[in-house]
Amino acid sequence: MEAVQNLETELLTFSGRPFVATPETLGELVDSADLLGDAMALRARYEADGYLYVRGFHDPELVLSTRRELLLKYATVGEVDDRHPLMDAIEGDRAGLRHVNMRTFTESLRTGARYETMILHPRLIELVGQLLDGPVRPYDFRWPRLARPGEGCGYHCDGPYMSRGTDRHLSVWTPIADVAPHEGGLMILEDSHMNPELRDGYLQMDADRDGLVWLDDDPQKVQARYGSRWLTTTFAPGDILVFSMNTLHGAFDNRSPERRCRLSTDSRYLVAGETPDPRWNTDTGEELNPHGPGRVFYPGLGSWANEDFQDEWKYVDEAGRLKLN
Ligand SMILES: O=C(O)CCC(=O)C(=O)O
Structure with missing residues (x-):
């Protein structure tokens, strides 16, 4: 069993x-880069494990140029401080927000040229x-x-947020540069995609209809109840x-001593x-308005429980300005 490399345990x-x-609590995601090109083996691994981690899938240059494209925008509103090297993504004062x-x-974040090139890349679509055994298209x-x-990010499965259509779909999480576990690395719960309690209960729910919040905030409790070990790695560009819609996941807190922001996309x-x-x-x-009118996807900024989606979906006024408490 491989231990996670470069772990800043404290x-x-x-x-x-x-x-x-x-x-017993934390292991390394299995890298499936060696299976690329073998569709049957890739699908078998994805179905058995509920996830597929591929190290070095994208050209790092594409990922880094996507990072720059996004950080220029985040720096414009003060989210990152460009008195430090932009690519370090050091937290800003958010004054413009x-x-x-x-x-x-x-x-504009979601439609940048480099960002779209990365998430719609023909190799990724292929x-x-x-994995899904058929030609695919992205969600809008x-x-x-x-x-x-x-x-x-709190513990959840994506299923209840995406359950009003097909079940032949999946999620891709892409770190946009290095992300160590203590910098907010994604963690998934091994074998959770096969957990019968989740399958028969939580995964039958609809996040909007049933008013779902994050599952729990205690990694030990969640591990004991739903899976075997947490899995993560030190991600690189x-x-x-x-991962599947049934795979339980969340993200470690970003405890970067340099106060770097973590940049990623799903x-x-x-x-x-x-x-x-x-x-x-x-x-x-038409405009997508998934959790009711007047809201934008903008995670974080102080709320955690995600009651009424507030951790991820913020209210804005008629001019689109954030309505923060
Ligand atoms: O990046 C995160 O913090 C959470 C991502 C996530 O929950 C997802 O990709 O479904």
Whole structure:
């Protein structure tokens, strides 16, 4: 059983709780780069494990140019401080954030040329097609994320947020440069995709209809109840982590001593011809408004429990300005 490399164990926390890393609680994601090109083997591994981690899948140059494209935008609103090297993504004072139109700002994050080249890359579409056993297309919505120092992401499965259409779909998490576990690395719970309690309960729910919040904030409790070990790695530019809608995951708190923000994106894909969850795809060209009108996807900024989606979806006024408490 491989231990996670470069682990800053004393900095490892989840939702403010120390995470005690032992061989029983934390292991390394299995790298499947050696299976690329063998569709059957890739699919077999994905189905058995509920995830596929591929080190060095994208050209790191593409990932780094995507990083620069996004950080230029985040620096414009003060999220990162360009008195430090831009690519370090050091936390800024966020002074501009209250004044910008968040509808157009977040749309500009999601539609940048480099960003789109990365998440719609033909090699990625081909890989996802191999895993889902058919030609695929992306969901229209995409989820770029900046995790500021102190922020992580609560435990959940994607299923309840994406359950109104086909079940032939999956998620891809892409770190946009290096992300060590203590910098907000994604963690997935080994074997959780096969857990019968999740399958028969939580995974039957619809996040909006049933008002779902994060599952729990205690990694030990979640581990004991739903899976075997937490799995993560020290991610590098080019890596991707594909996982199923039934795979329980979250992110460690970003405890970067340099106060670096963590930059990543999630994107989702479904088999072409299958019915998409209409919260995330519009075939009419209308604006996507999945969790009610007047909200934008902008994770973090101080709330954790995700009650009424507030950790990830913020209210804006008519001019698109954030309505923060
Ligand atoms: O990046 C994160 O913090 C969370 C990502 C996530 O939950 C997802 O990709 O489904």
